[in-house]
Amino acid sequence: MTTNPKEIQREGKGTAKLFDERSLAADYATLQPLLKQGLRVLDVGCGTGAISKDIARLIGPTGKVIGIDNTEYFIESGRKTYADTENLELHHADLYTYEPEEKFDLIVSARTFQWLSDPQRAVNKLKSLLQPGGTLSILDYNHEVLEWQPEPPVSMRKFYATFLRWRSDAGMDNRMADSLQELFKQAGLQDIEVLDANEVYKKGDANFEHKAGIWSSVAQMDQIVNEGYISNDDRLKAIEDYNNWISTHAQQMVMKLKEVRGTNN
Ligand SMILES: C[S@@+](CC[C@H](N)C(=O)[O-])C[C@H]1O[C@@H](n2cnc3c(N)ncnc32)[C@H](O)[C@@H]1O
Numbered sequence: 001m002t003t004n005p006k007e008i009q010r011e012g013k014g015t016a017k018l019f020d021e022r023s024l025a026a027d028y029a030t031l032q033p034l035l036k037q038g039l040r041v042l043d044v045g046c047g048t049g050a051i052s053k054d055i056a057r058l059i060g061p062t063g064k065v066i067g068i069d070n071t072e073y074f075i076e077s078g079r080k081t082y083a084d085t086e087n088l089e090l091h092h093a094d095l096y097t098y099e100p101e102e103k104f105d106l107i108v109s110a111r112t113f114q115w116l117s118d119p120q121r122a123v124n125k126l127k128s129l130l131q132p133g134g135t136l137s138i139l140d141y142n143h144e145v146l147e148w149q150p151e152p153p154v155s156m157r158k159f160y161a162t163f164l165r166w167r168s169d170a171g172m173d174n175r176m177a178d179s180l181q182e183l184f185k186q187a188g189l190q191d192i193e194v195l196d197a198n199e200v201y202k203k204g205d206a207n208f209e210h211k212a213g214i215w216s217s218v219a220q221m222d223q224i225v226n227e228g229y230i231s232n233d234d235r236l237k238a239i240e241d242y243n244n245w246i247s248t249h250a251q252q253m254v255m256k257l258k259e260v261r262g263t264n265n
Contacts, residue, residue, distance in 0.1 A: 016077040018217075019047035024054035028110050028139055030195045030259045031055075035106075038062040042104045042129060045069055045112025049078035049090050055108070056088040066100065068093040095122055103131045110139040117171030119179070123187045130264040136189060137261040139197055142177040143167075147254040152215075152245050159219050159238035162230045166223075180260035189262030199255040212246050212253045 024032065028051050035041075035058040043052040046067030056065040067090045069075050075092040082088055091098075095109075096118075107126050113119050126136055143164055151157065164174050173179050184192045201211040219239045225232045 013073075013077075014217075016048050016074055019074065020050050020077075020081060022047070022050045024051050024058070027051060027199075028108070028197075028259075030139070030197050031108060031137055032058070034135060034137065034261075035059055039105045040102060040131075041065045042100070042107045042126075043067040044095050044107060044109040044126065045115075046074075046078070046090065047071075048074045049082050049088060051110060052078075052090070053082040053085045053088055056085050059087070061087055063087060064089070066091060066104075068095065068098055070094040096125060098125075098129075100129060103134065104129055105131055105134050106137065107134070108137045108139075111141065113138055113140045113180070114143070114174075114176045115172060119173065119176065120183050120186060123180075123183045123189075127187045127189060127264055132264060134264045135261055136184070136264070137259060138180055139257060139259045140176040140180065142256045142258070143174040145256045147252070147256075148250070149252040150249060152250070153238075153241035155234065155238040156215060156219075156242040156245070159230060159235060160215065162224060163218060166227065166229050177256060177258035177260075180258065184260055184262040187262075190265040192260065192262040195259045195261075197257040197259045199257060201253045201255075203251050208250075209246050212250055213243070216242055216246075 035055060037060045039059045040063065041055055041059060043049070043055065043065060046052045046069050049067045052065050052067035056063070059065065064087045067078070067088065070093065072092045075090045078090045082090070107130060109126070113122065116122050123136070130136060167174055181192055181194055199211070201208050216239050219235055219242070222232070222235070224230055225235055
């Protein structure tokens with residue numbers, strides 16, 4: 001990862017834009033039936049708050065959403081973009097050390113646990129921030145069962161396998177979606193439910209090239225090269241071959257996710 005402040009800001013801007021494209025309906029649809037008027041909601045790892053702002057609209061002016069993220073740039077960006085959502089507050093905070101003044105009816109977290117190296121501690125912490133009877137909902141990936149149709153070029157398959165190895169060596173769980181249920185049990189959460197929440201992108205969909213292109217964006221990170229996992233030439237070849245595959249042979253990509261929820265009885 002770069003240490004150049006200008007590059008950090010450029011990367012931050014690009015990622016903030018990606019997060020701003022997310023919505024509750026497209027990117028956390030299974031949560032919608034849980035959103036009742038007047039709820040107090042915490043969104044953990046909210047990015048810029050794009051999904052948090054949709055939650056705020058659904059729970060109405062008697063409810064409130066607090067979004068926290070430990071990347072300050074995303075919070076600053078979201079505060080400007082969603083300034084007119086009155087029942088949304090965004091705070092720069094780390095989930096492990098966050099000490100809010102109030103407890104929550106509902107705590108949600110999308111695509112954040114995949115980055116944590118101590119997810120059990122995180123689930124325990126979030127449970128401690130719930131009201132009695134409150135619900136914890138976590139949405140995350142199993143990166144090991146991603147489906148591409150047809151198979152993408154060898155260079156990208158090699159990059160992807162290397163990316164997963166790099167993540168795993170750094171203590172991240174590539175199968176987080178399938179680990180959540182046990183983490184919830186260990187934390188003592190009750191009434192645990194597991195819902196399929198796969199993202200399916202098909203050729204012909206308006207956003208197909210953009211969504212399938214996520215792996216070209218991931219391959220832009222040079223950290224994996226700097227840490228000796230793959231050569232720069234192989235990384236650049238993966239990007240080139242994959243972009244070409246997307247515009248020619250690609251038919252479908254399915255990212256596998258689950259939403260797991262449980263209550264604090
Ligand atoms: C992939 S983004 C997900 C953003 C948003 N929830 C979504 O689904 O689009 C993961 C976010 O988790 C944040 N994050 C990672 N570790 C965190 C921690 N320990 N405390 C708070 N936020 C964290 C990152 O800064 C990042 O914005």
